[in-house]
Amino acid sequence: MKRSFVEEIHQLHAELCQALADPKRILMLYALAKGPTPVGDLAEQLGIRQSNASQHLAVLRDRGLVTAERSGTTVFYQLRYPAVLQALDLLRGVLRERLEENQGHVNRLMEIAR
Template identity: 55%
Template sequence: MENKTLRNEVNLLHAQICQGLADPKRILLLYYLADGPRRVTDLAGALELPQPTVSHHLRVLRERGLVRSERRGTEVYYTLIDPRVVQALDLLRAVLADLLARQADLVDRAISRGEQGV
């Protein structure tokens, strides 16, 4: 009863974490960070994106508690806080792989039946 608001609040936070993963660039960022802490400039170079854009995405991840930033001199290192985030990404990528395999199979069968307009 009284927990309904609390449960909604938790669900909202849950969704916000998922939202953190809901961008191709951020997924790449998280996979880079899975290998260890990285500087903003290096990440921007790896993703071939302007530095402000990368900083924006890192902020999204930081605000959702997925990464942490640490200043070392003039540079800032970002670190993945919880490896389970990447585990979850891997799970979902496996789901996607199966999905694509099923679709490819459908196409194959259609072609072998000589159907048009696939």
């Protein structure tokens, strides 16, 4: 399939967003904000299997959002662009606004939360 340059850019833009479109990957990125972290630590922090952590990290690596550096047998992942966290924070702000406007939804969450 042929695609224009502009279309390709929008595709990549969307793929970047897609990398953020999973709760576990969001948690990973915020965790990485505190510094380079081994895969095992991330898996433990998120309460997920090691293979699953590797899979999510592979997505973030593919999209260029993190880099991996080996030290002995352990691999430290590192956040590459702090701006990604800024973007996530902006969206979190939007979410907060939305929930505040929409009382019913907040209440539903409260129900679930207790």
